[in-house]
Amino acid sequence: MDETRQRDREGTRRRILDAARRLFADLGYDQVTMRAIAAEADANIALINRYFGSKRELFAEVLAMQGRFPGVLEGPEEELPRRLAEYVADRLRSDQGSVVLAALIRSSSSPEIHEIIRDRVSSAILEPLSARLSGPDAAFRATVAAALVTGTGTMRQLYGPDAAAAPDHEVVVARLTAVFEACLGM
Amino acid sequence: MDETRQRDREGTRRRILDAARRLFADLGYDQVTMRAIAAEADANIALINRYFGSKRELFAEVLAMQGRFPGVLEGPEEELPRRLAEYVADRLRSDQGSVVLAALIRSSSSPEIHEIIRDRVSSAILEPLSARLSGPDAAFRATVAAALVTGTGTMRQLYGPDAAAAPDHEVVVARLTAVFEACLGM
DNA sequence: GAAGTTAGTAGACGCTTGTTTACTCGTCAA
DNA sequence: TTGACGAGTAAACAAGCGTCTACTAACTTC
Numbered sequence: 001m002d003e004t005r006q007r008d009r010e011g012t013r014r015r016i017l018d019a020a021r022r023l024f025a026d027l028g029y030d031q032v033t034m035r036a037i038a039a040e041a042d043a044n045i046a047l048i049n050r051y052f053g054s055k056r057e058l059f060a061e062v063l064a065m066q067g068r069f070p071g072v073l074e075g076p077e078e079e080l081p082r083r084l085a086e087y088v089a090d091r092l093r094s095d096q097g098s099v100v101l102a103a104l105i106r107s108s109s110s111p112e113i114h115e116i117i118r119d120r121v122s123s124a125i126l127e128p129l130s131a132r133l134s135g136p137d138a139a140f141r142a143t144v145a146a147a148l149v150t151g152t153g154t155m156r157q158l159y160g161p162d163a164a165a166a167p168d169h170e171v172v173v174a175r176l177t178a179v180f181e182a183c184l185g186m
Numbered sequence: 187m188d189e190t191r192q193r194d195r196e197g198t199r200r201r202i203l204d205a206a207r208r209l210f211a212d213l214g215y216d217q218v219t220m221r222a223i224a225a226e227a228d229a230n231i232a233l234i235n236r237y238f239g240s241k242r243e244l245f246a247e248v249l250a251m252q253g254r255f256p257g258v259l260e261g262p263e264e265e266l267p268r269r270l271a272e273y274v275a276d277r278l279r280s281d282q283g284s285v286v287l288a289a290l291i292r293s294s295s296s297p298e299i300h301e302i303i304r305d306r307v308s309s310a311i312l313e314p315l316s317a318r319l320s321g322p323d324a325a326f327r328a329t330v331a332a333a334l335v336t337g338t339g340t341m342r343q344l345y346g347p348d349a350a351a352a353p354d355h356e357v358v359v360a361r362l363t364a365v366f367e368a369c370l371g372m
Numbered sequence: 373g374a375a376g377t378t379a380g381t382a383g384a385c386g387c388t389t390g391t392t393t394a395c396t397c398g399t400c401a402a
Numbered sequence: 403t404t405g406a407c408g409a410g411t412a413a414a415c416a417a418g419c420g421t422c423t424a425c426t427a428a429c430t431t432c
Contacts, residue, residue: 006398006409007397007398007408009408012409027295028295030295031296033388033389034389043410044410044411044412046393047409047410048390048391049390049392054390054391104344105294106294108291108292108343108344109213109216109217109291109293121344137357140357140358140361143345143349144334144365147334147338147340148333148334148337148365149337150340150341151336151337151340154340155329155332155333155336158294159304163329166323166326171323171326172326175326175327178368179330179334179365182361182365183365191428192379193380194379198379198380219420220420221420230380230381231381231420232380232421232422233380235420235421236379240420240421
């Protein structure tokens with residue numbers, strides 16, 4: 001009756017990492033238990049700490065696994081507001097965006113990972129974004145734009161996909177583009 | 187050695203409520219323990235549930251205690267962006283703003299109080315704000331503005347009072363005013 | 373002054389958490 | 403075939419959580 005489990009260190013490690021990425025993004029750091037990760041990965045709970053050391057270190061590795069702010073930051077500066085607006089508008093409907101952002105929004109109140117999240121937000125969002133901006137106060141303008149991104153995520157988390165009940169997708173994008181222009185423009 | 191504790195039902199109730207308000211605003215719902223509230227209020231832990239029923243109901247009463255979005259929403263519509271900008275700019279430096287907002291930002295990932303927070307954000311922020319807006323899509327525009335407010339709170343929580351390292355207070359207010367105008371304007 | 377009400381207290385309850393230990397057993401080199 | 407290595411497992415660990423019960427003692431009422 002009991003299945004013969006295959007021995008696959010790298011495979012198991014990857015299953016745990018994937019399960020943790022999904023759960024952390026969906027629920028936030030301290031709503032996710034080690035047992036939930038183990039169940040989602042179909043692995044024994046003791047293997048998590050064997051391969052990653054601790055829950056905290058697993059979370060750090062999940063964040064480190066993710067790339068930079070996906071694609072949005074490439075391209076000329078004058079198109080940045082539009083791309084950010086489309087990114088946010090898409091995120092408002094389907095919740096399948098950056099894990100860094102999702103984890104940030106849902107985990108920023110857990111003090112034990114505060115430093116991990118802060119460093120990751122800096123290196124993945126704020127620094128590349130402000131590096132793309134010309135003019136004075138680039139860091140501040142990038143922070144305001146980042147606040148808008150995280151804030152829409154929070155509202156989306158509170159109210160679900162229909163958070164901002166706007167009739168038309170294009171209206172949403174146009175409005176958000178104007179807002180990001182006000183954030184980022186000189 | 188043991189002090190004779192005076193019997194003061196209403197006073198004790200108020201001490202617990204005040205302590206809970208401070209701690210929830212500072213740390214968020216599930217970082218605050220019943221024992222921490224009892225210690226901060228200098229009261230016995232069993233009295234919390236005697237007077238409020240449960241931690242969840244205490245949190246709800248803390249939110250209900252708070253008034254509406256403080257003062258910002260009064261006055262003519264065309265001055266709204268400026269007042270919101272000044273409110274946010276002040277909040278970015280000293281963290282003594284609305285408890286509703288602070289608790290929201292730090293507690294929105296706790297599913298057991300999700301509904302409480304959502305209802306409170308609707309009645310205290312979104313509804314009065316969108317009621318002040320003329321033109322189409324008032325609810326959506328109010329949501330975007332609310333996202334900016336909560337997002338700056340999140341960034342502030344991550345990076346502390348020096349989150350947005352802007353040289354001048356007036357620069358910050360001017361920038362935020364423009365952003366809120368883009369959010370709220372027709 | 374006696375009796376009753378009730379604010380306040382101490383401590384335990386059951387449960388969940390992250391973490392660790394002791395063990396089983398599949399795999400592969402000698 | 404035998405031995406060692408190590409992936410995988412089950413169970414327990416201590417600590418912390420929200421909640422609840424049994425009790426003490428201060429106040430009110432008659």
